[in-house]
Amino acid sequence: MGVLFQRLLPIEPYWSATDARVVTLIRLPRILLALVSGAGLALSGAVLQGIFRNPLVGPQVIGVSTGSGFGGALAILFFSSQFMMMGFAFVFGLISVAIVFALSRMHGRSPVLMVVLAGIIAGALFNALTSLIKYVADPYDKLPAIVVWLMGSFATTTYKTLAIAAVPIVLAGMFLYLVRFRLNIVSLGEEEAEAMGVNTDRLRWMILTAVSVVTAAIVSAAGIVGWIGLVVPHIARMIVGPDHRRLLPAAAVIGGIYTLWIDNIARAATPAEIPLGIITAIIAVPVFGYLLKRTQAKGWKHD
Secondary structure (H helix, E strand, O other), rough: OOOHHHHOHHHHHOHHHHHHHHHHHHHHHHHHHHHHHHHHHHOOOOOOHHHOOOOOHHHHOHHHHHHHHHHHHHOOOOOOEEHHHHHHHHHHHHHHHHHHHHHHOOEEOOOOHHHHHHHHHHHHHHHHHHHHHHHHHOOHHHHHHHHHHHHOOOOOOOOHHHHHHHHHHHEEEEEEEEHHHHHHHHHHOOHHHOOOOOOHHHHHHHHHHHHHHHHHHHHHOOOOOOHHHHHHHHHHHHHHHHOOOHHHHHHHHHHHHHHHHHHHHHHOOOOOOOOOHHOOOOHHHHHHHOOOHHHHOOOOOOO
């Protein structure tokens, strides 16, 4: 902390030049990306649960995570550039949501159930393609890199990675925050929302596109980091209630802190860094089970 605040406070240096470089060049971009990514995933999850009026919905519902995962794995197989990997992950994440859009359209509209089913189909497709990539990859070189990357990690974060990922996350996150008032209206029901002048189908696809941008940017930079967008909104809802004007900023703050905490555990728990996806699943499964039981007992409030 002293390294970060020495320019603002009269702190006598008690660290070496090497320590300062480690903090500013390695630790700081990693911390910032963890905060931004966690906030983006939690915000996306809260918005999706609101627009679908379903507490079991998360960013994975539209298949964008698996699409981005396939794109990143494909880039690792054929290229050695991190920039290419991020680009492929981002592009295939958007392709995934385009597939969901095409599959779910019925008579000019996209019913909620069709969107969810289309997301499952797209996710299954890209999971199969990713498995194919693993099958043909060199088991001594490419395959380990693909497997480790797919499990999620902020270990390779640089300021360049942070800049490329943070810009779309922040811009799309700002849009999601701006629709908080319409989400409260949609929570009343689709018919009631349309009677009040809200085009629910168009709003849903604008939100899905923004969530896709957020998720694809995160996956392109850190691999697949699961469960955060599903569990954190429930925790935020327990604290501040269902009103999206308070829920969305609370979810973003809690998501950022939670992801940073998970990343610290991944980095420091063992001599070899543990992939994020393993820890998020281990922690989130019992937590989500408790939240699900609590939801069944009290009923999920979305209005």
